[in-house]
Amino acid sequence: MLDEHDKASQPAENELVNLDMLIKKRTRELRGQVLANRSLSEDEVQELEQLVRLSEIEHAGLSDQKPPLWPVIVVFMFSMVIVSLLAFTRVSKTDIQVNVETTAFQSRSKESSEISPMMVLSELSVQNGSALFIDDVPLLDASGAGDISAVKVLSAAKGSSDISLAPLLAKKDQVVAFEVPDRTHILIEYFASLGTAEASLRGRTTVKTATSNESRVFSIPTLLRVQATGSPLELRFTQEDAKNKTLLRGIELSSLTFNQLHSLASDEAHTSSVLISPILGGNLVLEDVRGRMIPIQDGEFVRFGNFRGVVHSVKIKTGRILLRATGTVDAIDFRTAGRWRSMMPTKLEYLRTHHELSFLWASSLYLFGLLVGLLKWLRWIT
Numbered sequence: 001m002l003d004e005h006d007k008a009s010q011p012a013e014n015e016l017v018n019l020d021m022l023i024k025k026r027t028r029e030l031r032g033q034v035l036a037n038r039s040l041s042e043d044e045v046q047e048l049e050q051l052v053r054l055s056e057i058e059h060a061g062l063s064d065q066k067p068p069l070w071p072v073i074v075v076f077m078f079s080m081v082i083v084s085l086l087a088f089t090r091v092s093k094t095d096i097q098v099n100v101e102t103t104a105f106q107s108r109s110k111e112s113s114e115i116s117p118m119m120v121l122s123e124l125s126v127q128n129g130s131a132l133f134i135d136d137v138p139l140l141d142a143s144g145a146g147d148i149s150a151v152k153v154l155s156a157a158k159g160s161s162d163i164s165l166a167p168l169l170a171k172k173d174q175v176v177a178f179e180v181p182d183r184t185h186i187l188i189e190y191f192a193s194l195g196t197a198e199a200s201l202r203g204r205t206t207v208k209t210a211t212s213n214e215s216r217v218f219s220i221p222t223l224l225r226v227q228a229t230g231s232p233l234e235l236r237f238t239q240e241d242a243k244n245k246t247l248l249r250g251i252e253l254s255s256l257t258f259n260q261l262h263s264l265a266s267d268e269a270h271t272s273s274v275l276i277s278p279i280l281g282g283n284l285v286l287e288d289v290r291g292r293m294i295p296i297q298d299g300e301f302v303r304f305g306n307f308r309g310v311v312h313s314v315k316i317k318t319g320r321i322l323l324r325a326t327g328t329v330d331a332i333d334f335r336t337a338g339r340w341r342s343m344m345p346t347k348l349e350y351l352r353t354h355h356e357l358s359f360l361w362a363s364s365l366y367l368f369g370l371l372v373g374l375l376k377w378l379r380w381i382t
Helices: 004-035 042-063 070-088 347-354 356-381
Strands: 094-102 104-109 119-127 131-134 137-141 150-155 162-165 175-179 185-191 194-208 213-229 233-239 251-257 260-264 272-276 279-286 292-296 301-305 308-317 320-329 331-336 339-342
Touching (some): 194 233, 213 233
Antiparallel strands (some): 104 175, 150 194, 162 194, 185 233, 194 213, 331 339
16 A cells, blocks of 8 residues: 555646646647748747746656655565574474484484494303293293393403404394493393394313303304394494494494483382493584584483484494494484583575575675665665
8 A cells, every 4th residue: 555655746746747748748849930931029938948847846746756665664574584584483394414423322223234244252241031042943942940030141262262253233213323332331222022143162171150160162163143032132342453343334224313311329129220321522514504504512412303314333432432424304402401402403504505696695695785775764864
């Protein structure tokens, strides 16, 4: 709708147009008389001067009318609302790269795959086992007299005997937890209804359980198989060369988390634990916004929503795990001092990165329009 200023100015503008047309028409008539060698009378000259003077007065009066400021204000406020929404609204999905040092992490396999290479161990401990086989002959099982809820297999001496742990397999959608509880041990835990670990024994090896302590000499490599049903199968082992050992490489994951339970000091009747972040440091790279890097502090909680990606490498160093992974997520949350913060890129960042030229032109035209409108209004004021 037109405001009062526009309604008042329209008749004046129409009258001015009619006056200009009258002046042009009369000027053409008088010019024709001159070209026809006819002199102009004094009345005709005065008439033309009066028309020109009247046109000048009307033009000056119309230009003195105050230009409206409200269009500039409306456009400015509307643009501020749009920019604010873009600056505070997060994108629904983004690509990331994770580079962290941690003492533990949990993953869910997208497809069945190997999660570790063959490793030579000096010690292998198994928790929550239900059956123990040597050369497919049952040695101990939960239904018998032996208790194998905790089994420890020890090699006698380095070089003369060893335990060769076969590559560990993870089934589709199986959750596997990796942990380095101290400087010498590695812990792998299967969260599944059925888990199996196999190792090759050579030389003098001791198998310890809660109720037995059996030592044998295996002149040829012999298969040891530990099976678990119901409870998660937990493997804890000491590697002969635990430094700079690569466990995972190129494994597709459908989940990646960083959590660790820390036991608190308590009496015998009560045990308690608290969830802590095992992360020692690292960084998160946002691939969709020119690789913007977000540092991850020691002890900071990191949570991903619907992670889908690949673990490129998991290296075991003394007392820590070096993990590098890439993937797509729909949420990134950091928690520091009890407060969660979203680290997903904003839509404004995304537009500025992926539509840089269009963003630049639109911003320039917008600022130019605002400047022109404001200058017209200021010029009338002054």
